[in-house]
Amino acid sequence: MLKLLRKKGVMKKVIWSVVVVIIIAFGLGGTLYLLDDTPESYAGKIFGKKISFDDYEKAYRDVRIQAILRYGDKFRDIQQFLNLETETWDRLILTKEVNKRKIKVSDQEVVEQIQQYPFFQREGQFDELLYNEILSYAFRISARKFEESIRDKIKFEKLYVQKTTSVDISNEAVFAAYKHQNEKVQISYAFIDPNDFKNQVPFDEEKVKEYYNNNRIEFLLPPSINISYVQLDFPPVPAVEKEASDETIEQEPSIPEINQEAKEKVRQHTDEIYQELLVSSNLESVAKKYNLPIKTSGLFSMEKPNLALGWSYELLNQIFSMDINDITEPIETTSGYQIAQIKEKKESYVPEYLEAREKAREIVLNKEANIIAEKKSKDYLDSLYKELAKTKLRDFPKSAKTLGLNITQTPAFTRGQYLPKIGISKEFQDAAFELNDENSVSDVIVVENGFCILHLDNYIPVENADFEKNKERIAETLLNEERQKVFNIFLSTLKAKAKLEDNIAKMRAEKTGN
Template identity: 25%
Template sequence: MLARIRAKASSWMVKFILGIIVLVFVFLGVESYHMGQQNKAATVNGKVIAVDDYRAEYQALVDQIRRQFGGTVSHEILELFQVREQALQRLIERELLLQEAARYKLQVTDDEVAHAIASMPFFQKDGRFDSGLYQSLLQANGMSVAYFEERQRQDLLLTKLQDLIFGGVQVSEVEALDFYNSENRKVSIEAAIFRPSDFTPSPVSDEEIMARYESHKEVYRTEPMVKAVFLRFDPENFIDQVRVSEEDLRHTYEMRLASYREPERVAARHILIKTENGEAPDVIAAAEKKILELREKILAGADFSDVAREFSQCPSAQDGGNLGVFPKEAMVAPFSRAAFALDEGELSEPVQTRFGWHLIRVDEKLPEGVKPFEAVAEGIRWELQQEKANHAAFDAADQAYDATLAGADLGEVSRVWNLPLHETAFFGRRGPSSGISDGRAFAEAAFSLMEHEVSELLEINEALYLISVVDRMESRIPPLEEVRERVLADMMKEAADALARKRAMEVLTALKNGEDTEETLTSTGLFGRQEAIPQMGSLPALSRAVFSLGQGEYLPEEPVVLEEGYGVFRIIERALPDEAAFMADRDNIKKELRGRKENRMYAQWMASLKSRAKIMIEPAFQREG
């Protein structure tokens, strides 16, 4: 289908950028299109969603979350984000949208697909599509051309559907102005905070403590707890046992050769005299005159680095204007064109960009090429060591697990494999308090075991665990003697809270009646919705209450519940933002509001599609998920 593009594309070295590959991988997942659909996760109006597709979508979501949180992600985080449910719902919604596009008889031509792919920057060099790069990137990620192009066709189809459905969404001038005023208006208040810690409740009797305990026994019930021993097979502990040969390094280097290709680069310095977008012509002319003077100074023999240190307005000035080594696409186009046209040691004419006026000197030109084996060998060695250590840890864990199936306990396995046998203190459903990175996953496995039963292999953050419960403590209601201090503390806390709320209500009532509050109220001055309250600090709940009041309302109905107590306030002044600022940002505001409308419309539309669709989730898949 892309034969026309491939035939016209010039042949040049493939450029591989890891970040781009990650983007492609996250966007597409792994290839499952051609893997068949022997197992189905769900059907949508009779159309099968394969388990393989679900797994690819799930992994793409996990990878996104890992990048967001930086590395490993706990079982708890994945549960919090409901990744399993999200993955399946995304696939169901995509299928519903494709079916809706078919109902509207929308189509995407081969030329449209070809143009879309040819426009993707990670398949281009010097702004032109390259078939070699295109095919090598797909191959490197296990994707066929047919799968990728079919996915692009579907995405373009969904874009057409989106334009059809949301094309009529508009935002009026009044809507935009009202939103801007609501988000950017400022208020000034008088306020007071009533903290329970500032109130001293009356002492309570033993009889009152007993009565409280008797009426709240379940509050003090202990959770079930277990004590466990475990073996941990951590790949880091196997690093010293693995060896990476020269042959391994060379083979991996050859297999990844595309990833070590580097574009043409230059090492350069520059001097910048700043101007801003929209600056007056005389200011821009003055900056140009200054850069010309500096150029004459350098041509007359002044050292470029010294001139940069003295006059450049870029942070690189302190290093003599040094920008290091960079490829053409790393800089704005006018700067790159000038830099890459220079010879080594040559000084540029003045160059204007959106940042101002530049002088550029190229120190070194580095041609397109491949990183030599020696430059990447240590990095490859580290990766292969990690990979082999993972395999060694998994192999040892498998053998240990097999030994437990044959009747060995963890103590015996520990001695044979020379691994420390760890023992926990009693712990509940949140897991051990230390020593385990994902306590909830560990606890979930432990609580499913009978006493002295050995778990299956459990993977937590790239380490494997074998767990055995050695003792168990059932849930119970402790006698009053054990929890008397807790009961008393709870009573005093509630009483102090009640006193604080009562006083807050008294002050609010006095303000409503125009009476003297006998309290010193803090005057804040003007502040915005997203700003800390002057004289009081960051109090999100109080800010929300203040800005939730309508025009003509000055007092809340009830004291505001805060983390530290109760707040009472009275609005003294409201100030609307400058309308000129709104006009300057009007288009962005309308764009944001249009996006919000589209999101609400999409949610309603999708809910309607789902309510009319026949969606069946397979029982086997439900057991897996």
């Protein structure tokens, strides 16, 4: 079958870089490791029929290959976010369905599909030798089995077309989507800051203690460490004088390049100190010998690292796994080298009340100030309505200033756009786009740092000419989304009918103890 793709000939040198990428991506993934000492004799059941481990493993292999073909060299990065085992059961269920419907795929359709994959192309053309090499050395699958998996993939695509061909999108829906994405509003708003009301909150020790006792887990401190270290700086780079110019051009300051020879001397000196520390591990005595001051980081955690150290997340992760008195290898920074020693480690713990008192007091203070600010915001809103009713112009800025409120005006914005001071707030933007000429003032809106009262200053409608230009693209996007929804409902119904019994998941849970 498909002899067009399997002509015999002299093997040429393959593009091994392509093969290596696939081998690394393909890895040793699978589920066979679960089969050791298992009492189960089959992988699971669908539609009341047992699925053997062999059939499951073949389907898993096909799912994994399809994922690699779909994502290419990005597969390794996104693999952790894929649920290949669920996709395997979906494939087995869909296979039953396409066979039941007697969906057919010709050899020519399989050939055309395979020839489209970039993995099998050299200089933009399908390469039979490369194809056979990748199947043999990367996917470790025969051409016949691979081609049958592609045949099944095309069957699934035909099933998708059968179930979604009647889906349609009206012009009204397309315009509504375009309008939702592109209409703009401009808003003036009063911001009521809870911080302004903190001075109205009396300190109540009993209330603070009560909050601490009822919410102790909130005060859990993460593991922390204290580091002693020595720093060996690179020599300063001499300043380069520039010729004076008639025109003064402001330029970004550049980072001076360090002489590589001088840098190497510092590295060798650091390594010499490190070798001594491997023998004695007494940082104080070695530092004294080389006349180096010892610096201390103070306790810090992974969540709140000591930024002055300039260490990467990966390095911090490594250091937090070390024991007290362990010495790090030389650490290169932008300014020199460091050698650090773990001086103190504290495990995660909930501090006693006296240690947590200030944090508990601040939490209670913020909560009480928030309550006052919310009530005050509602009072302001009532007063605003009364002020606005006094004049026909309904001057929002003037009425707000009469009440002592500061007004901020946004630029014209679309949904999802970042706004100065507010950021991206769904609540703020939803309220803004609900306003109109008849209802131009919002209720009190809760945002991240306080409360807002919004006023509609300007509504900018979409332009029909621009809509006509983008209509087809938007319609295609909406149509694909709607088709996917319809097919997902069909697949969910099919899976419910299949009544899956998943022994693989059961065995995994037993292996991991979950």
